Amino acid sequence: MSASDAAKLESVPLRVTDRERIPAKRYYDPAFFELERERLWPHVWQMACRLEEIPEVGDYVEYRNLDKSVIIVRTKTGVKAFANACRHRGVQLISEGGNCKSRGFICPFHGWRWNMDGENTFVFGKQIFTPDVLAKAELDLVPVRVETWGGSAFINFDDAAPSLLDSLGPVATKLSDRNVDSLRAEWWYATILPTNWKLAMEAFMEGYHVMRTHPQLNATMGMNPYGIDKDMVPSSTGMTTREFVDGTLKFFEVNGRGMAGMILDSEVAIAERSRDMPLPDDLMEAAGSFYARVKDDIYQDGLEKGLPVFDINKADAKNGFTYVEFMFPHYFLLPFFSAMSSYRIRPLTPETCYFEIWSLAPMAEDDPRPRVTKPVFLAYDSKDYPEIPQQDYANLPLQQLGLHAQGFEHMRLSHEKEGMISNYQRLIDGYLAGLDKEKLAKASQIVNSGFDAPILDIGF
Numbered sequence: 001m002s003a004s005d006a007a008k009l010e011s012v013p014l015r016v017t018d019r020e021r022i023p024a025k026r027y028y029d030p031a032f033f034e035l036e037r038e039r040l041w042p043h044v045w046q047m048a049c050r051l052e053e054i055p056e057v058g059d060y061v062e063y064r065n066l067d068k069s070v071i072i073v074r075t076k077t078g079v080k081a082f083a084n085a086c087r088h089r090g091v092q093l094i095s096e097g098g099n100c101k102s103r104g105f106i107c108p109f110h111g112w113r114w115n116m117d118g119e120n121t122f123v124f125g126k127q128i129f130t131p132d133v134l135a136k137a138e139l140d141l142v143p144v145r146v147e148t149w150g151g152s153a154f155i156n157f158d159d160a161a162p163s164l165l166d167s168l169g170p171v172a173t174k175l176s177d178r179n180v181d182s183l184r185a186e187w188w189y190a191t192i193l194p195t196n197w198k199l200a201m202e203a204f205m206e207g208y209h210v211m212r213t214h215p216q217l218n219a220t221m222g223m224n225p226y227g228i229d230k231d232m233v234p235s236s237t238g239m240t241t242r243e244f245v246d247g248t249l250k251f252f253e254v255n256g257r258g259m260a261g262m263i264l265d266s267e268v269a270i271a272e273r274s275r276d277m278p279l280p281d282d283l284m285e286a287a288g289s290f291y292a293r294v295k296d297d298i299y300q301d302g303l304e305k306g307l308p309v310f311d312i313n314k315a316d317a318k319n320g321f322t323y324v325e326f327m328f329p330h331y332f333l334l335p336f337f338s339a340m341s342s343y344r345i346r347p348l349t350p351e352t353c354y355f356e357i358w359s360l361a362p363m364a365e366d367d368p369r370p371r372v373t374k375p376v377f378l379a380y381d382s383k384d385y386p387e388i389p390q391q392d393y394a395n396l397p398l399q400q401l402g403l404h405a406q407g408f409e410h411m412r413l414s415h416e417k418e419g420m421i422s423n424y425q426r427l428i429d430g431y432l433a434g435l436d437k438e439k440l441a442k443a444s445q446i447v448n449s450g451f452d453a454p455i456l457d458i459g460f
C-alpha cells in the first residue's frame with residue numbers, strides 16, 4: 001500500500017486495523033453512519049429500481065436513500081434519472097410511481113413543469129423573475145447518472161466514478177450468462193429491520209450460519225449442502241448414490257419452499273423425474289451426472305414452454321457457480337437453476353434498515369401473472385415471510401443488540417469462511433478514506449466475488 005493511501009486510511013475513525021476483527025461501533029456509531037452518508041453513498045452504484053417497474057415510456061418511480069431522492073423515468077431514448085427537487089424552491093416532484101407521458105412532472109407548490117426528459121416546460125408568471133434566474137440550465141431538472149444492467153437501473157451521484165460494469169466486475173458476466181436481465185418478479189416484500197444495514201448484508205455473506213440458522217437445509221442431506229466444512233464432501237460421508245439423490249431432491253424442495261422461489265416448484269418437479277435415473281456407484285461421478293441431467297431437463301423444459309431460459313450446464317461450466325452473488329454495496333442475487341432471489345438493503349438510521357426481497361423467475365411473454373410494481377410491506381417478524389428469510393430476520397435484531405454489550409469491542413471472523421465481511425468492510429474504509437476511484441472499483445470487483453470467500457487482498 002502506498003504511504004499516501006495508508007495515511008488516508010489512518011484518518012478513518014473505527015477503521016478495520018485487524019482483518020479478522022471488525023469494530024462493533026461501526027454498526028451503531030452515529031458519526032460513522034454520517035461518514036458513510038457523506039463519503040460512501042454518494043460514490044457507489046445503487047440499484048435504484050427494477051426495469052419492470054417502468055415498462056412504458058413515461059413510467060417513473062422514486063428511488064430514495066437517506067436524504068437523497070431520485071426520479072427514475074423511462075423516456076423515448078432510454079432510462080433517465082433526475083434529482084427529485086423542483087428547481088424553484090426545492091419541493092419534491094414525486095413521492096411515488098406513475099406515468100408522466102401526458103402531463104410531465106408538475107410541482108405541487110407553484111406549478112412549474114418539466115417533461116420526461118427533465119426539460120422545464122412551464123414557469124408560472126415568468127415576468128416576476130429576473131431573466132438570468134430562469135436561464136435554461138437553471139431550470140432543467142438536475143440529471144443523475146444512471147446505467148441499466150441485469151433487469152435493473154442503477155444510479156451513481158459521482159460523475160467521475162468508473163462505470164457500473166467496471167465496478168461490478170466478473171459478477172456481471174456471470175449473471176448475464178444466467179439471463180438475469182430477462183427475469184421477472186413473482187413477488188416483492190419489504191420490511192424495516194432494527195439492524196444496521198451492513199449487519200443485514202453480512203448475514204448473507206457466508207454459508208457458515210446455515211447449520212444452525214437453517215437446520216432444515218442440513219437435515220435434507222445429513223450434511224451441510226453449502227459445504228461449510230471442506231472435509232464434508234459427499235464422498236467422505238459414507239453416503240450411497242441413492243441417499244445422495246434422495247437428500248438432494250429433498251434439499252431442492254425444502255430450499256425452494258423455504259425461499260418461496262429461487263428453486264421453482266416446476267424445477268423441483270422436473271428434478272423429481274430423475275430420481276430413478278441410472279447412476280454410477282462412485283458418488284462424485286453420480287452427483288455430477290445427476291446435476292447435469294436436472295439442469296438440462298430444466299433448460300429443455302423452459303425452451304419448450306417458450307421461457308427465456310439459458311443452458312445452465314454451459315453457464316456453470318463457463319463461470320462456476322456461487323450461491324450468493326454480491327454487487328457492492330447493497331444488492332445481491334441468489335441464483336440456483338433458472339430463477340433467482342434478489343435482495344436490496346438500504347440504511348435508514350444507524351440501527352435500522354429497509355430490507356427488500358424479490359423472487360425472480362423466467363416468464364414467457366404472455367405470462368398471465370400481474371406485473372409486480374410495489375413491495376408488500378410486512379413486519380420483520382411476520383409469519384407471512386417464507387421460512388428462510390424468517391430465520392435470517394430472527395437473528396439480526398438480536399445481533400444488533402448484542403453488539404452494544406459491555407466488553408464487546410469487535411466481532412471476530414473466520415479468515416477462511418467469513419472473509420467477505422472483512423473484505424467488504426475494508427472496502428468501505430477505502431471509500432471513507434477517499435481513495436482513488438479506479439482502485440475502489442477494482443476492490444469492488446474482488447469483494448463482489450465474495451460469498452464464503454477467505455480474507456483477500458483488495459489492493460489497499
Ligand code: FES
Nearest residue numbers: 086088089107110
Ligand atoms: S417550489 Fe416548485 S414551483 Fe415553487
Ligand SMILES: [Fe+2]
Nearest residue numbers: 203213214392
Ligand atoms: Fe441465511
